[in-house]
């Protein structure tokens with residue numbers, strides 16, 4: 001993303017995603033980016049060394065997905081990788097900072 005787009009986004013949304021407070025132009029706004037992803041497993045490497053095995057796994061996956069609703073497919077994808085962007089006000093940044101330091105992200 002270019003710096004111009006970043007600047008445009010900052011101005012467009014000055015509402016804290018955590019507490020809902022509007023952050024005035026003269027106060028600092030904080031951007032939080034979160035990536036939650038599954039640890040790559042050895043299973044992927046094994047499949048890569050055997051093309052037929054890889055194809056079979058792919059077919060199994062497609063078959064499994066065909067029996068799933070859109071929500072279930074989304075949930076399965078989220079279990080592998082999900083990324084979010086949050087806007088935070090000063091006090092919420094401070095609270096998050098406190099939790100990060102204690103390594104207790106969840107309440």
Ligand SMILES: [Zn+2]
Pocket residue numbers: 016017018019020021088089090091092093
């Ligand atoms: Zn806030």
